[in-house]
Structure formats: structure tokens, C-alpha cells
Amino acid sequence: MENGRFPTLDEVRVAVELKSVSTVHTHVKGLLEDGILEADEFGGYRLVEDSDVASRDVPIVGRITAGLPIEAIEDAVACVKVPNLPKNQDFFALEVVGDSMMDEGILDGDVVVIKRQTSAENGQTVVAIVDGDQATLKKLFRDKKGFRLQPANQSMLPIYRKEIEVRGIVWKVIRDYAVATSPRAEVVPTQEWKTLDLFAGVGGIRLGFEKAGFSTVFANDFEPKCADTYNKNFNAPKLTVEDITQIPDEDIPDCDFVLGGFPCQAFSVAGYRHGFDDELGRGNLFFDVARIIKAKQPSGFLLENVKNLRTHDNGKTYRIIEETLQDLGYFVKARVLNSMAYGNVPQNRERIYIVGFQDPDKTEQFEFPEPVPLKRTMQDMLDIEVEEKYYYDNKPLYDHLKNEVIEENEVYQWRRQYVRKNKKGVCPTLTANMGMGGHNVPIIFDGKGIRKLTPRECFRVQGFPEDYKLPDIADSSLYKQAGNSVTVTVIARLAEQMLRVI
Secondary structure, eight states: OTTTTTOOHHHHHHTOOSOOEEEHHHHHHHHTTSSSSETTTOOOOOOOOOOOOOOEEEEEEEEEEEEOOEEEOOOOOOOEEEESSSTTOOEEEEESSSSGGGGTTOTTEEEEEEEEOOOOTTOOEEEEEETTTTEEEEEEETTEEEEEOOOOSSSSSSSEEOOOOOEEEEEEEEOOOOOOSTOOOOOOEEEEEEEEEEETTTTTTHHHHTTTTOOOEEEEESSHHHHHHHHHHSSSSEEESSOOGGGGGGGGGOSEEEEEOOOTTSSSSSTOOGGGGGSSSSSSGGHHHHHHHHHHOOSSSEEEEEGGTTTTGGHHHHHHHHHHHHHOOOOOEEEEHHHHHHHSOOOOEEEEEEEESSSSSHHHOOOOOOOOOOOOOHHOOOOOSOOGGBBTSSSTTHHHTTTTTTTOOOOOEEESSEEETTTSSSSSSGGGGGGOOOOGGGGESSSSSEOOOOOOHHHHHHHTTTOOOSSOHHHHHHOOOOOOOHHHHHHHHHHHHHHHHO
């Protein structure tokens, strides 16, 4: 406080030597939402007295199996400091034993922070009590016969019970600790790996990496509507909505890894493959990624794009990208992965993933994940009750669809003049074009009628967890966001592989 008042945003910008007021505004907005700051009567901000959103000691009350259930015991043996927990809510922590949840990024030896509650939505990862006093960590699903506790490991079978007791849902996974055994000792990460979430969209890459134990220190996207969705699902840092070309290097925090799916329209079939000559400048945004990598010198990076990047302009485009990264001192590996083969989601989505490290030994040690069996079907993605607005009955396109869209468990597309059934029995690649009109959205027959997928179903097909929140905005924006996103389950597996070598 100076001269009887608190600083304005521009005064904060000058004081911390930032060039962009919007960068300051994004961070201040997050602090306001978290209750750390409040506006004062002078147009500035002040700390909230007795704010309780700082790091809290969460008691570790025992072990939980990510495998067969074990006896449930709650007896605090240590504490873990966890930042940014919601106010007035109860949390406890458990050490994980077993690897049945590995595809969700929960590994043997991790600590899971649990929000204590007695109910959960389908698909949430829960602490469940079965058979009276046996505890297990699984994804919860309800069906007509009772409950299914589903592991996230292809080699393990689900547990079926008519009755269960929910003790809480997984809020955060913490990894790589030196765990002290004395009561109320702090659990300290051996290393915090800081990431930049560039071209962040709605946070698919952030979700995958934070599941693996990485920490996000900066997030950016140019699309304002993305902030509605992103900021509903993440605490600080919130999404900085600004043109990345206008953000100076000094306004971006230092980091260990740069992550980003730089705009792919310029290289995709749907975008007519203009590449670096794209009139909208989308192809050239790769060079801003290179600029930031050069300035921040991270240990490594993960970049994502459409598979056509590799063959665009007879391979010249990818060669320029790879040589640019190599000239910055990085050793690079790249591979095209299909979400249906590597993410256990029923979507035929091929994307190229470019991984690089400064250390050649780490690059040599890094291995892309192995394929996993596709166990999840389109039926697993669908809602039971769907609003009438998604059905085509009595709408102009219905006459073109009624004799073609006739099979459940199949996915169809309207191709302007005809209906095409996806021969692989999975969802075709979700694209941003879904936001341009309903006919671009995949079509199904759900037993009740012919309809398009809902936005929530599209997010499921992209591997987003059931507790991911969708804001009350136009469906067209949500469809576009789902189509532009990454498949979270694929990203989580890549993050795990990167973590193994660092």
C-alpha cells in the first residue's frame, strides 16, 4: 500500500517489469477467484485477511489398493502439503499400492489426495468400500445390476457389486516423494517439473501431464471462448488469452518442458494443407514455439499436430521443424499414434507427437508407449438421457438419414450428399468443423432415434474425465473445442513415458 491506496494492474505490470497488462490481469483474476485477493475501493487489490487457500496439510490416513481390495484403515501416519484446495471442504490422502489405475496416471507408490464425499458421477475415480470393510481405488460406473468398479489397466478385470460405499473422489495425484514416516511430516516431491501449456485450448495436454505429476506454470490461447471452459476446470495459472506472437519472452515463466499442439489447420486435409504459407499465419506459429524454447531452454518438449505434417510439401515442412529444433540443441523423436490404439477411446484419430530432450541419453531412453487393446466402445461414451434438440426426427435432414442410420453401435457421417458409416465401428476423427454446423457432428442411432453426438459425448471420445466441467456456452463452441483438443488418455501415456527418463 502506498499513498493510502493499493496498486492498479498497470502499476503491478511496471513493478514486476512485464510488458503486457493482460498477463497481469490473468494472474490477478485467478487470485481473485481463489479468494486470495479482493478489489479495494481505490480500483486496486489487496490480500484477503485470513485467506485459507494457501497450501494445506492433508493427512495421509493409510494405503489404498489400485488392485484387489484391502482392509480400510484411517489412521494418520503423515501429512502432505497441497496447494490451492477449495475452502470449507474435507480432504485426506492415501498411498497407492498396485498398478490397476496406471492408464489414469496413478502408479504404485503415488499419493492420491481425496475429496471426502459420499457420492460420485459415472466415470469418476473413487475410493470405494466393498464387502463391509475392504477399500479399493477404481473408476465407478452404475448399471441396472448395481455397480462396476473399473480398473484403468487392460490386464485387470472389473469388480462388480450390488452395493458399495463411496468415501471420496480423487482430486490430485502426487508423485516422486521422499515420504517421512513421523506423524505430520511433510511429503516432499523430489522434483517439480514445470510446464508451459501453449495453444492450450481447453487444457487437454495439461490434464494429461498433471495426471503424470507435472506442474503447469503458464497457459495461453488466442480464443476467448476457450477461457470459459479452461478456467472452469483449472486453478492457477488461469488461461492467458492473448496472441502468442505479442507475448514477450520475459512475460513467460521459466520452465522444464514446453508443451503445445500448435495450430494444425494449415497442415491438415481440412485446412487444405497451406503449411507455412497459410494466409492466416497459423503455420508460422511453430516459430513462436521455437522462439520460446530458445529463450527458456527447457529440458524438453512435447508438440502435437496432424499426421499430414510429416508428408506436407513432400516432407519439407516437417524437415524444417525438426532441423529448427535440432539447431536449438534438442534431440528429437516423432511418431504418429492413433487414439483408438494408444488411448483406449473409440476414435480413429491419428496425430503426430514430437518429443525432444536436450540430453541425448534421455532421447535415446525415451520410448513411445505400446499399443493397448481397445476395450471401450461407443456405447460407453453415450448418455442415457439426451435432450430432444440433438435428434433429427422431423428435421430437414431426417429423410436423408432414416434409411441409412439404422444400426446401434455404429457411427455415421453426413457427407453433403450421402451417409457414410465408419467401417471400423468407432467414431471418425472429431474436427473443429463440428462447430460450423450440426451436420459435421458424428451421427448415431441410439435405439430411440437418429441423433448427433452431444458435446459431452465428444469430450468423452477425446478421453476427458467425467468430472471435467463444460460451461453454459453455445454448443457450437463446445463442439469446436472438443474437435480442436487432444486425446487426453494418449497425452497421459506420453507424459508417463517422458517422466520415466527424467
